[in-house]
Structures are given as C-alpha cells and as structure tokens.
Amino acid sequence: MAKELHIVMLPWSAFGHLLPFFQLSVALAKFGVRVSFVSTPKNIERLPNVPSSLASLIALVKLPLPKLPNGDLPDGAEATVDVPFEKVPQLKMAYDLLQRPFQKFVADQSPDWILIDFMAHWVLGFAQESQIPVMYFSIFSSATNVFLGPPEYLTGEGRTSVRPSMESLMSPPPWVNFTSPLALKKHEAIPLFNNFFVSNGTAVSDAERHAKILQNCQAMSVRTCRELEGPYLDLLIELVGKPVIPTGSLPAEKHERAELSGQSPKHIFEWLDEQKPKSVVFVGFGSECKLSKEQIQEIAYGLELSDVPFLWALRRPEWADDEAEVLPVGFGSRTRGRGLVNMGWAPQMEILSHESIGGSLFHTGWGSVNENLGFGHSLVALPMIIEQGLNARLLVDRGLAVEVDRAEDGSFSRDDIAKALRMAMVSEEGEPLRLRARQIAAVFGDIKFQQEHYIGQLVEFMKSYNKSK
Structure with missing residues (x-):
C-alpha cells in the first residue's frame, strides 16, 4: 500500500493568505493527502470549519504567537486585520519568532513537503538539513510574480539602474517579452516600493524574503488558471528556473x-x-x-x-x-x-x-x-x-x-x-x-475540472518528486 502523502502548510498571518492556504488544504485532502495546517490559535479559530468528511486528514495546528521583547504589539493581535497598518512590521517580527516552535513541529512530524508563504524564508535552512522539500505557494497571480521579477533583481545581485526603483514600477518590466499592461500608477507604486522593496522595520525586506524563497525552494505553486494567465505562467517558469504548478482557482464550496x-x-x-x-x-x-x-x-x-x-x-x-x-x-x-x-x-x-x-x-x-x-x-x-x-x-x-x-x-x-x-x-x-x-x-466555475485537472497535477508532482528523491 502506497504511503500517505503528508504536507505541512505555513501561511502568513493575513486572511488573504490564510484562506487560500486553507482552501488548498481542503482540495489536497480530497485526494487523500494528509495536511497539517499551522497558524496561531486565534487565526485557526477564525477559519471556516473543516468539512466533516475530511476531518481525519486535516489537522489544524495552533502555535502561539511569540511576544516581542518590547511588547510592541497589541494584545490579541495575530493577523494583519488586528493591527493598524503601521504595526504590520511588528507582526512580521513576532511571526519570525515562530521559527523555533515550527522547526520543532516539523522535526516531530517529518512531512513529505512543507508549503510556505512569501514571509517564512527561515524555513529553508532547517528543511534543507532535514532533506524535506519546500514548495512556495504564492497566493498572488502569475502576472504579479512576473512583475516583481526574477530573484537577482530582488536581492541586488545583477541589479541594473533600471530596476527596482519606484519609477520603474510605473512601466512594464524589461523581462516581459510580450505586450503587457503590467504597470502601477504613481499612487500605487509609492506604497508598494516602500513596503516591499525597502526594509520596513524588520531585518529582512519582503523582496529579500520572496527572493530567498524563490532561489532555495524546490518548486513553486500559484493560485491561477492557465486559461487566464498562460503567457505569464510560462514566463514565470522561465524567470524562476524551476517547476511552477498552477493550483487552479481553488473554488470554495458554497454552503446551502x-x-x-x-x-x-x-x-x-x-x-x-x-x-x-x-x-x-x-x-x-x-x-x-x-x-x-x-x-x-x-x-x-x-x-x-x-x-x-x-x-x-x-x-x-x-x-x-x-x-x-x-x-x-x-x-x-x-x-x-x-x-x-x-x-x-x-x-x-x-x-x-x-x-x-x-x-x-x-x-x-x-x-x-x-x-x-x-x-x-x-x-x-x-x-x-x-x-x-x-x-x-x-x-x-x-x-x-x-x-x-x-x-x-x-x-x-x-x-x-x-x-x-x-x-x-x-x-x-x-x-x-x-x-x-x-x-x-x-x-x-467548474469545480470538478479545477479539482481533477489542477489539484490532480499538483498531487502527482509532489508524489513523483518524492519518489525520484
């Protein structure tokens, strides 16, 4: 009998991230994949209910959010929705302190894969030591990932005078080799540049986190459909230089x-x-x-x-x-x-x-x-x-x-x-x-197609990767 695939999920503490990771967990569990979904107690409590038919396959794992030494985070704040925008860097600092308890959990479980968000670059070191493959699951579109660029433009390696700068975000990137509308308006470019490319109070900027994960993960998955983003998906595969698997749209099941x-x-x-x-x-x-x-x-x-x-x-x-x-x-x-x-x-x-x-x-x-x-x-x-x-x-x-x-x-x-x-x-x-x-x-809207085609492809990739390893 084939060994059951076990995956550990670690999303960033924002509901635009927690919910797609949860929806992917449900979709994978329908294929018999065992999922450990890790987040903080309050975030876990605010998730939708796990479908009763999948309860044996999805474990919701609560890791308390560590307190900052200076106490500079409101009591009970565990997600971006709980804090004013200017306190998000403090939430990121607290999230980074999950490294040790998460590492202990992974060591105890020894999963087949770890799926992480753009924030948890610190997973890569101990995953590599433990020979556990890491997949970066991006809740952003292929187009957005293409716009942000290949890792060397995010870390400063091979950086040109063209990018990244605030002005450069206001036109399509030079590596997009087809006609594209991908550009930000000035009022959008300023906050994205200041909050993504510039270190905003934490030791590592979001751009550096994103780049380190792209460089060191074994594969990437993106919440998208080829029917909408085919050219961007193909270009993303080229820019990243490793497997990029679309998950489909992850349609949530409607309650009656x-x-x-x-x-x-x-x-x-x-x-x-x-x-x-x-x-x-x-x-x-x-x-x-x-x-x-x-x-x-x-x-x-x-x-x-x-x-x-x-x-x-x-x-x-x-x-x-x-x-x-x-x-x-x-x-x-x-x-x-x-x-x-x-x-x-x-x-x-x-x-x-x-x-x-x-x-x-x-x-x-x-x-x-x-x-x-x-x-x-x-x-x-x-x-x-x-x-x-x-x-x-x-x-x-x-x-x-x-x-x-x-x-x-x-x-x-x-x-x-x-x-x-x-x-x-x-x-x-x-x-x-x-x-x-x-x-x-x-x-x-075709849930059967989304599940069988996209999630089926993803499960098959993870299983075959483990066999080849």
Whole structure:
C-alpha cells in the first residue's frame, strides 16, 4: 500500500493568505493527502470549519504567537486585520519568532513537503538539513510574480539602474517579452516600493524574503488558471528556473442557505430573491481595505447616480462613531428598494452565487477575483492596496473588467464610479465584457475540472518528486 502523502502548510498571518492556504488544504485532502495546517490559535479559530468528511486528514495546528521583547504589539493581535497598518512590521517580527516552535513541529512530524508563504524564508535552512522539500505557494497571480521579477533583481545581485526603483514600477518590466499592461500608477507604486522593496522595520525586506524563497525552494505553486494567465505562467517558469504548478482557482464550496440560517442576515437573501436575474452589483472591499470617509461617500453617490441595483457589504469604519456617520445623509431613503447596505458581516460566497448578482464593484484582491470569475460576474475594478492595481490591469486586458478612472493622486469621483458601473452592468458597449465573463466562468466555475485537472497535477508532482528523491 502506497504511503500517505503528508504536507505541512505555513501561511502568513493575513486572511488573504490564510484562506487560500486553507482552501488548498481542503482540495489536497480530497485526494487523500494528509495536511497539517499551522497558524496561531486565534487565526485557526477564525477559519471556516473543516468539512466533516475530511476531518481525519486535516489537522489544524495552533502555535502561539511569540511576544516581542518590547511588547510592541497589541494584545490579541495575530493577523494583519488586528493591527493598524503601521504595526504590520511588528507582526512580521513576532511571526519570525515562530521559527523555533515550527522547526520543532516539523522535526516531530517529518512531512513529505512543507508549503510556505512569501514571509517564512527561515524555513529553508532547517528543511534543507532535514532533506524535506519546500514548495512556495504564492497566493498572488502569475502576472504579479512576473512583475516583481526574477530573484537577482530582488536581492541586488545583477541589479541594473533600471530596476527596482519606484519609477520603474510605473512601466512594464524589461523581462516581459510580450505586450503587457503590467504597470502601477504613481499612487500605487509609492506604497508598494516602500513596503516591499525597502526594509520596513524588520531585518529582512519582503523582496529579500520572496527572493530567498524563490532561489532555495524546490518548486513553486500559484493560485491561477492557465486559461487566464498562460503567457505569464510560462514566463514565470522561465524567470524562476524551476517547476511552477498552477493550483487552479481553488473554488470554495458554497454552503446551502439552510446551513446559514443561524448566522446569516436573512434580509439579504429575501431582498435578493425579489431582484431580477443578473441585475444586482455586489459591492465589497473586504476587511483589509480601510476606506476613507471621502471614498465611501463617493462610492455611495456613484451607486446612486448609476441607477444600477446594488447590495453593499460595508463594515463600519474605525473613523465612524456610529453607522449614521458612514453614508451620505438621505442615501438610504433615496435608494430604498433599488439598493441594500448591510453593515457588518455578510456571507460573500453565498451572495456572489445568488442568481440576482450580475457584477461586482471591488478591490480586485486576487482571492476575490477568482471567486467572481467562477460565477461569471461583470467586474468593476477599484484597486486599493498592494498588487491590486496589477490585477485590475490584467482583468481589463483580458476583457473581464472595467477599471474606475482616477486622478493622479488616486482619488476618484462619483461620476467615475457611475460610468464604470453602467458600462459593466447595463450599457450596450459593455456586452462583450458580460459575454467574456460568462465564457471564463465555464472554466473557473467548474469545480470538478479545477479539482481533477489542477489539484490532480499538483498531487502527482509532489508524489513523483518524492519518489525520484
């Protein structure tokens, strides 16, 4: 009888990373792979439930987050969502202190593979000593990984005067050998350069972590589909110089509404049930994007001007003392019947899968991109942080999104929002986009194909690698 494959997962402590690692764990377990998913206690508790049929194959391993010597991290903070942006470097320092307990866990388990995120470069040394292969699982697109570049450009080896610099991020990289829209706008390039390429308080910059892992891992996997990113995937394989295996879109399984009744706001689905098929745009910016008052107000006025039915999942921002401060005065009464704003938690996957939803106005985070493409929604891109601008350009280039126009400083107006919404949802000019969205959904929404083709390939690679070793 063949030995069961055992994999240890170590994601970075941000929910845009934890959830894809969890979804990959579930997908692998369906192939009989045993997974130890390692994170901190609070992060583990906030994950979705492991499907009962896979409970024997997925172990959720809690390693307490070590305290910093100077105590410079809020009590109970274990993920980026728990800390203000300026405290993320301290969270990275605490995360780096997981090295010793994680090493002990790996030594006790002796797994067949370790799958790590871009943060944990310190795994590579003891994995090599123990002869355990390491795979870098990137939750970012192939296009983003290509944009960041080969390892020598990230570490300073062979660095040219062209890159990396803040200005260089505002045009496609010189190593992209085909026509590409991959470039950041100035308001996007400044924070990415300062937070990725420059050491931001920790001993090792994110760029150096990423480069060390690319140089020393045995293989890389990327959450993507060849049908969307074929040229970028091929170029990434060339730049990295080692196997790069796409995992597919990792579609999450949708819960039936009956399963949600105890926790879900019923009024959301009651309202959606009354709307016409494919008529409603879902508006959601997740938990990591902190929108300013001006941004929220312009989005609200844009929704109002567009005349498009909308459902907005909106968390009360930290700057608002109560919910009445968040939206423009009279907004609710002026849009009553046509729009619904839900303050607080909302089951995004179940909303996106509802037949009344036809589009999304969102930040183009890669996880949300994959979810939306699976349902064939028209996409209105309003990128906010990190690499989201690159995702927006990729989607527009592939005929799958309209990007909201912005000023040089990154600001946008209600008219920009309304124009993009009408284009994506109702105008005749936007019909090719809606058609393309339906076509790509045949790939991204096919759970059986995603599982058997992409995850099957990944499992086969890991098994055959171990045999050859």
